[in-house]
Amino acid sequence: MSVTTPQPGKKSNRIGLEMQPYRGGKTTLCAGCGHNAISERIIDAFFEMGVDPNQVIKLSGIGCSSKSPAYFLGGSHGFNAVHGRMPSVGTGAMLANRKMIAIGVSGDGDTGAIGIGQFVHLMRRNLPIVYIIEDNGCYGLTKGQFSPTADLGSKLKTGVVNDLPPIDTCALAIELGATFVARSFSGDKKQLLSILKASLSHRGTCMIDVLSPCVTFNDHDGSTKSYAYVKDHDEPLGEVSFVPFFEDISVEYDPGTSKEVTLHDGSRLYLKKVAEDYDPTDRITAMRLLHETSRRGEFATGVLYIEPDRDDFIELLNLVDEPLATLPLERIRPDKAALDEINESLR
Amino acid sequence: MPASDVAVQETASQSSTRRVVNDFSIQVATVNGSGSQTANLVLLRSIFQMGIPVSGKNLFPSNIAGLPTWYTIRANKDGWIGRKKEIDFLVAMNPETAKEDVLTLEAGAAVVYDEPLKLKELRGDLVFYPVPFDKLVAAVCPDAKLRRLVRNMIYDGILSRLLNADLGQMEKALRKQLGKKTKAIELNLNALKAGYEFASQSLEKRDPLWLEPMDKTGGKILVEGNAAGALGCVMAGCTVVAWYPITPSSSLPEAIIGYMRKYRTDKATGKATFAIVQAEDEIAALGMVLGASWAGARAMTSTSGPGVSLMSEFAGLSYYAEVPGVIFDIQRVGPSTGLPTRTAQGDITLAALNSHGDTKHVLLIPASVDECYQMAMDAFDLAERLQTLVFVMSDLDLGMNTWMSDPFPYPTKPIDRGKLLTPEAVKRMGGQFGRYMDIDGDGIPYRSIPGDGMPAYFARGSGHNARGQYSERPDDYQNNLDRLARKFETAKTMVPKPIVDEQPGAEIGFVAYGTSHWAVEESRDQLTRENGLKTSYLRLQAYPFTPELAAFIERHPRVYVIEQNRDAQMLSLMKIDLTPDLSARCRSVLHYNGLPIDARSITDDVLVQEGLKAPAAQRAVEFAGGSGVGGE
Numbered sequence: 001m002s003v004t005t006p007q008p009g010k011k012s013n014r015i016g017l018e019m020q021p022y023r024g025g026k027t028t029l030c031a032g033c034g035h036n037a038i039s040e041r042i043i044d045a046f047f048e049m050g051v052d053p054n055q056v057i058k059l060s061g062i063g064c065s066s067k068s069p070a071y072f073l074g075g076s077h078g079f080n081a082v083h084g085r086m087p088s089v090g091t092g093a094m095l096a097n098r099k100m101i102a103i104g105v106s107g108d109g110d111t112g113a114i115g116i117g118q119f120v121h122l123m124r125r126n127l128p129i130v131y132i133i134e135d136n137g138c139y140g141l142t143k144g145q146f147s148p149t150a151d152l153g154s155k156l157k158t159g160v161v162n163d164l165p166p167i168d169t170c171a172l173a174i175e176l177g178a179t180f181v182a183r184s185f186s187g188d189k190k191q192l193l194s195i196l197k198a199s200l201s202h203r204g205t206c207m208i209d210v211l212s213p214c215v216t217f218n219d220h221d222g223s224t225k226s227y228a229y230v231k232d233h234d235e236p237l238g239e240v241s242f243v244p245f246f247e248d249i250s251v252e253y254d255p256g257t258s259k260e261v262t263l264h265d266g267s268r269l270y271l272k273k274v275a276e277d278y279d280p281t282d283r284i285t286a287m288r289l290l291h292e293t294s295r296r297g298e299f300a301t302g303v304l305y306i307e308p309d310r311d312d313f314i315e316l317l318n319l320v321d322e323p324l325a326t327l328p329l330e331r332i333r334p335d336k337a338a339l340d341e342i343n344e345s346l347r
Numbered sequence: 348m349p350a351s352d353v354a355v356q357e358t359a360s361q362s363s364t365r366r367v368v369n370d371f372s373i374q375v376a377t378v379n380g381s382g383s384q385t386a387n388l389v390l391l392r393s394i395f396q397m398g399i400p401v402s403g404k405n406l407f408p409s410n411i412a413g414l415p416t417w418y419t420i421r422a423n424k425d426g427w428i429g430r431k432k433e434i435d436f437l438v439a440m441n442p443e444t445a446k447e448d449v450l451t452l453e454a455g456a457a458v459v460y461d462e463p464l465k466l467k468e469l470r471g472d473l474v475f476y477p478v479p480f481d482k483l484v485a486a487v488c489p490d491a492k493l494r495r496l497v498r499n500m501i502y503d504g505i506l507s508r509l510l511n512a513d514l515g516q517m518e519k520a521l522r523k524q525l526g527k528k529t530k531a532i533e534l535n536l537n538a539l540k541a542g543y544e545f546a547s548q549s550l551e552k553r554d555p556l557w558l559e560p561m562d563k564t565g566g567k568i569l570v571e572g573n574a575a576g577a578l579g580c581v582m583a584g585c586t587v588v589a590w591y592p593i594t595p596s597s598s599l600p601e602a603i604i605g606y607m608r609k610y611r612t613d614k615a616t617g618k619a620t621f622a623i624v625q626a627e628d629e630i631a632a633l634g635m636v637l638g639a640s641w642a643g644a645r646a647m648t649s650t651s652g653p654g655v656s657l658m659s660e661f662a663g664l665s666y667y668a669e670v671p672g673v674i675f676d677i678q679r680v681g682p683s684t685g686l687p688t689r690t691a692q693g694d695i696t697l698a699a700l701n702s703h704g705d706t707k708h709v710l711l712i713p714a715s716v717d718e719c720y721q722m723a724m725d726a727f728d729l730a731e732r733l734q735t736l737v738f739v740m741s742d743l744d745l746g747m748n749t750w751m752s753d754p755f756p757y758p759t760k761p762i763d764r765g766k767l768l769t770p771e772a773v774k775r776m777g778g779q780f781g782r783y784m785d786i787d788g789d790g791i792p793y794r795s796i797p798g799d800g801m802p803a804y805f806a807r808g809s810g811h812n813a814r815g816q817y818s819e820r821p822d823d824y825q826n827n828l829d830r831l832a833r834k835f836e837t838a839k840t841m842v843p844k845p846i847v848d849e850q851p852g853a854e855i856g857f858v859a860y861g862t863s864h865w866a867v868e869e870s871r872d873q874l875t876r877e878n879g880l881k882t883s884y885l886r887l888q889a890y891p892f893t894p895e896l897a898a899f900i901e902r903h904p905r906v907y908v909i910e911q912n913r914d915a916q917m918l919s920l921m922k923i924d925l926t927p928d929l930s931a932r933c934r935s936v937l938h939y940n941g942l943p944i945d946a947r948s949i950t951d952d953v954l955v956q957e958g959l960k961a962p963a964a965q966r967a968v969e970f971a972g973g974s975g976v977g978g979e
Contacts, residue, residue: 025816057642057797058805070805070817077797078805079641079668081634082660088589088631092638092646095587095622097798100642118634121627320618323798324586325643329761331620332584332645334610336757342578342606343754346568 014050014246021075022047028067034186034212035065035134039072041189042103042132045196046073049244057093057100061086061115064141064214065107065134073103084115087122090129091313097323098314101200102129109139112148112167119169123176123205125313130199130206133169134186136214137225144217151297155222169209170304171290174283179204179307181286183299185234186212187227194240195303201244201267204312211299224297235293237278237302241270261306271303280306365555369399369424371435373506376448377499378441380412385524385535386499387418391749392520393503393512394422395569398561402428403749404943409594409687415444424561427872428751429865430744430943436510436556438502439466440480449473457554459505474554476546478505483545487537497538504542509550510558514543568754572745573649575716576675577602578755579723580647581611584762585673587646588623589635591654594687595743596677599649629654633661633672640671641806643796645727645762647673652681652694655701655738662736663702664808666831669783669792671730671737671765673723674698678742680941689941690743692861695916698738699890705828709733709838710890712740714864716752718888719745724758725843731765733838734794742911744862744943768795773802780804782815783827790834835891842889847899853881855953856903858896858933860887860917862943863909869946870953877950878959887917892924900929907953909936911944 012018022043027036046056053075060066062083069078081089086104094102111119111133122131137150146154149169150162173181180202184192192210199206211230213219219226224233245266259280261269271280279285286305293300320327373390377383384405391403401422408414421431433453439445439460446469449458454472462477484498485491500521507514517539525532577599580588588607590600600623607621622639626632632648639646650658655676665672678694680686685693698710709729711722722739730737766772768780772793775786780802783792795801804815812823859867864886874880885899900906908918915935922930936952938944954960 054800054803055798059638075803077795077803078807079638080805080807080809081637082664082808085630085634085661088626088634089638089641091624091631092587092589092635092640092644093642093797094638095624095635096639096642096644096646100797117627118631121631317622317624318617318619319622320613320616320620323643324620324622325639325796325798327584327586327620329584331613332586332611333582333758333762334606338610339582339755339757342610343568346570346754 013047015052019047021053022073024071024074027071029064030216032215035068037186038134038210038212039068041192041196042072044193045200049197049200051101051200055101057102059086059090059102059104061106061110063107063110065105066110068105084110085118087118091127094127096325098319099323104129104131106133108133108135108137108149109147111169120176123173123178123207126177126179126204126310127313128203133209134212135209136212136218138214138218140214140217151224154224157217157220168290168294171287173207174286174305178207179310180206181305182303183209183301185230185301186210191240191301194242198242198269201263201265203264204310233298235298235300237300238271240302243268261308263308269303280304366557367555368557368559369422369561371556372419372421372431373436374434375418375438376441376444377416379408379410379414379416382496383499386503389517389520389524390503390506391420392523392569393516394558395564396516396520397513397558398564399558400426400428400563400751404430405748407688415441422558427869429869430945432945432947439464457556459502476550483541484538487541488534493534497534500535500538501542504539505546508543508546509552510556512558564751567751569749569751570716571747571749572716572719572741573599573747574602575719576723576741578606579720581606582758583645583724583727585645585647585727586621587639587644589626589632590648591626591629591632593651593654595679595747596649596651598747599675599677629657630661633658636672637661637665637670649675651677651679655694655697659702663704663706665736666706668806668808669734670806671734673726673730673737675739675741677746678740686941690943691939692742692911696919698740699920707835709735709737709842710740711737712860712888713745714861714886716750720755728763729841732763732841733791733834734765740861742862766791766793768793768801781813784813785830789837790830791837839891839893844893845888845895846886847895849883850881853883854904855880855882856899856906857882857884857909858887858906859909863911866944866946866949867909870949873946873950890920897925897929900932904932906933907936908933909949911938913937913939
C-alpha cells in the first residue's frame with residue numbers, strides 16, 4: 001500500500017472541480033495502514049460523484065481511524081469529536097443543516113466499545129450519514145489491545161488470545177434499522193469505491209464496515225484481521241456496480257445474474273449475484289448470509305442490505321426545507337401576539 | 348366520642364381574638380397520585396386571585412403513586428414568598444404521615460384532618476377540625492370510581508370557609524384549572540361546595556388565620572421556572588433541543604415541545620422550524636447540541652446534576668474547540684442519585700469547572716421565573732458571542748414550583764450570533780482563515796459555519812494552533828490556553844452584573860444567588876426589625892465574577908455567603924479570585940437538607956455567628972418530608 005494520495009490530474013469532475021479540493025492533509029498514520037487506502041477511495045468517490053466539498057461535513061471520534069478525516073476533503077468542515085460520540089455530533093449537525101452531506105469515520109473500538117450506545121441509536125434513527133468503520137480489530141493508537149470486533153481466538157503479538165466473541169457491526173446495523181449496510185476490504189479498490197459512490201446516493205444511514213488491517217499491531221499470523229487472512233477469507237457477495245443518476249446507463253447486465261436497486265436520487269446499484277437467491281433488500285437473507293459466513297470464518301463483502309425508501313430522521317422530524325441554522329429571526333422568534341397569548345394563559 | 352363533639356370541646360391555646368391576616372403557610376399532606384394537585388393549585392390560584400402574594404411548593408417523593416407528598420402554600424402580605432419554616436395550617440389527608448405531620452407542628456397551628464385518623468388525641472395545643480371526607484364525597488359523587496379524584500376538592504371548600512377564601516374565586520380558579528372538562532368541573536364544584544357547607548354548619552372557627560383581599564397581584568402571572576426557561580429558549584430562536592429525561596429537568600424540554608409545536612410550526616408548510624430529540628443519554632444530548640451549534644444552530648439541552656456529570660467530557664470539548672452550547676441545570680440534591688425530588692444549589696463547582704484540564708464555564712444564575720426567561724435568551728447570545736458553553740443554573744425549587752411574576756416582556760434586542768467569519772476578517776488574518784486567531788484582542792476568534800461558503804476548518808479537541816491545525820508544539824498549546832483565559836476575562840464584561848442593595852453603615856454584607864434570594868431578602872427584614880441589624884446584599888447573577896464582588900466585600904467587614912449546599916461551593920470559587928484579605932472576611936451560611944432555604948434559618952445562623960445568639964444544642968427537628976419512606 002502506498003501512503004501517497006493519487007497524483008494531481010488535470011481532469012475536472014462534473015461540477016468543474018479538479019482533484020485538489022478533495023484531497024486532505026498529509027497522513028500521520030503508519031505506512032501501509034489500510035485506513036490510508038480508505039481515505040484515497042473516499043477522495044475518489046466524492047470527486048467522481050461531483051460532490052461539492054463545501055457541502056460536506058466530516059466527522060469522527062477518537063483513534064487512528066478518527067484521525068483520517070484530516071486526510072481527505074480538505075475543503076470540507078470537519079469535527080473530530082470525543083471517543084465514541086461522533087454519532088451524536090453528526091446527528092446535531094444534520095439537524096442544524098439538512099442540506100449537508102455527512103461522512104463519519106469511526107473505528108472498531110470507537111464504534112464497538114465506547115461508542116456502541118451511540119452507534120445503536122444512530123442506526124435506529126436512520127440519520128442521513130455515511131458511517132464508515134475502519135475495522136482492524138485492535139486499538140492501534142494505544143498499541144494494539146483487542147477491540148470488540150477482534151475474532152474469537154485471534155492472537156496479539158504478545159501471545160494473548162481473545163476469548164470473547166466479536167460484535168458483527170453489519171449484523172447489528174441491519175438489526176437496528178440502518179438502511180444501507182455494506183462490508184468491504186481496504187485493499188479492494190474497485191468494490192470499496194463502488195460501495196462509497198452508491199452510499200452517496202442513498203438517503204439514510206449507510207453503515208460501511210471496512211476491514212482495514214493494522215500493519216503495526218494486527219498483521220501477523222495469529223490475527224484474523226491481517227492482510228493475508230482477509231485476502232484468503234473474503235467472500236465477495238458478487239460484483240458491485242454503481243451507476244450514478246447523471247451517467248448514461250451503458251452497463252449491461254444479464255438479468256438472471258444481477259439485482260438492480262434504484263436509489264433515492266435515481267442512481268442504480270447493480271449487484272452481480274454469486275448466490276442466486278441473494279436479495280439485498282431482504283433483511284432475513286442478509287442476516288442469514290452474515291451468520292453463515294462468520295461460522296465458516298469468512299467475511300461476506302459487498303452491499304449486504306439496502307432499504308431504499310424508508311424515511312430518514314430529518315423527514316421523520318418534519319423539518320422545514322431550509323437549514324434550521326440559518327433561518328431568519330422572524331421565523332424562529334414568535335411574534336408579540338403569541339407572547340401576549342401565552343402571558344394571558346398564565347394569569 | 349363523636350368527632351363533632353371533639354371539635355366543639357377543643358380548647359386551643361389560640362382561642363383569643365388575635366387575628367393573623369394574609370401571613371401564614373398551609374400545608375396539604377396527601378398521597379402521591381391521588382389527584383391532589385388540582386385541589387392544591389385551585390387553592391393557590393384563588394389566593395392569588397384575591398390579590399395576596401403567594402407561592403406554592405410541591406414536596407414530593409421520587410415515586411409515581413402511593414408515597415406521601417406535601418404541598419405548601421405561603422400567603423404573605425409583604426411579598427415574602429420563600430419557604431416558611433413553620434406550618435401554620437395543616438391539611439392531613441395521608442394516614443401514613445398524619446401522626447408525624449401533627450407532631451412536628453408548632454403550638455397553636457390548625458389541622459384539618461380526615462376524621463377516622465383520630466389526630467385530635469395526639470396533642471392538646473393545636474386547633475383540630477375533623478372532617479368526614481368519605482361521607483361528604485359519597486354524597487356528591489355517586490360514581491365510586493371517581494371519588495378518589497374529587498375527594499381533595501372538599502378540603503378546598505373547608506379552607507374557603509375557615510380561612511375566608513372567596514368561594515367565587517375558588518370556582519373561577521377551578522374552571523381555569525380544568526379548562527373545558529365540563530363533567531370534571533361539575534363534580535369538583537359540587538365537592539367544593541359540600542366542603543364549604545360542611546364547614547359552615549359543623550366547624551367553629553377557632554384558629555386566628557384569615558385571608559383578606561388585597562391588590563398586590565394585579566396583572567401578574569403564575570408560572571413554574573421550567574416553563575419560563577422553556578419560553579425563553581423558544582423566544583431566543585433556539586432551533587435544536589436534545590435532552591434526556593431526568594427530574595427535575597424534564598418539564599423544561601417538555602414545555603419547549605408544547606410551545607414549539609404551537610408557535611414555531613411554519614404556517615405555510617406545517618413543517619417544524621425546530622428539531623427536538625429525546626437522546627439516548629445525557630452524553631448524546633450534549634453531543635447533539637454541540638454538533639448542531641457547530642453547524643450554526645442555536646442548540647440547548649436541559650438536565651440535572653447526574654446529567655452534567657455525564658456531559659463532562661463534551662463540556663471540555665465545547666470549551667476547547669470553542670463550540671457554543673446552552674445547558675440548563677435544574678439542580679437537585681446530590682451526591683450520586685441523592686434526592687431526585689428535592690432542591691439544592693449543589694452543582695456550582697461541578698458546572699463552573701466541568702471537565703478535565705484547565706476548563707472553565709460561564710454560569711448564569713436565575714433567582715426568579717422572570718430571570719429563567721431572560722437568562723435563557725442571554726445564554727444563547729453569550730454562548731454564541733463567546734463561542735463556549737453557558738450553563739443556566741436553576742434548581743428544583745425554581746424550576747418545578749409555582750411562582751408569581753410580572754408578565755414576560757417581549758424581547759427588545761435581536762439575537763446575537765457572535766463573530767461569524769467575514770471576508771474582511773480573513774483579510775485581517777493575513778489572507779488565510781485562522782480559526783483560533785485573536786485579531787480583536789478580546790480572546791474571541793471568528794468561526795465559519797458549514798455551508799456558509801466561507802473557508803472551512805477542522806474542529807477538534809486535540810492540540811491545535813491558531814489556524815486550527817493539529818499541533819503538539821508547546822508554544823501553540825500554551826498560547827491557545829492563554830487566549831482562552833483572555834476570552835474568559837472578556838466574558839466578565841458581558842455577563843449580567845450582580846444586583847447590589849447597599850445599606851449605608853452596614854457592617855454585614857450578604858452574598859447569595861439563585862433561589863436563596865427570597866429567603867435572604869426576608870431574613871434581612873427579620874434582622875432589621877427584630878435585631879436592629881442592617882445588612883447590605885449582593886446577589887450574584889453569573890460566573891465569572893465581575894469586579895463588583897470584590898468591591899462589595901471591601902466595603903463590608905463581615906460577609907455571609909449564603910448557599911444551598913454543604914461545601915460552600917460559590918465561596919470556594921470566590922476564593923480562587925479574591926485576595927487572602929478579602930477571603931478572610933467571608934463566612935458561610937449553608938442549608939442542605941433538600942428543602943428550600945428559609946429566612947429563619949439564615950437569621951438564626953447569622954445571629955449565632957455574630958455572637959448575638961447561643962448556638963442551638965442540636966439541629967432542631969424540622970419537618971423533613973416524612974419518615975424516610977423511600978423510593979427511587
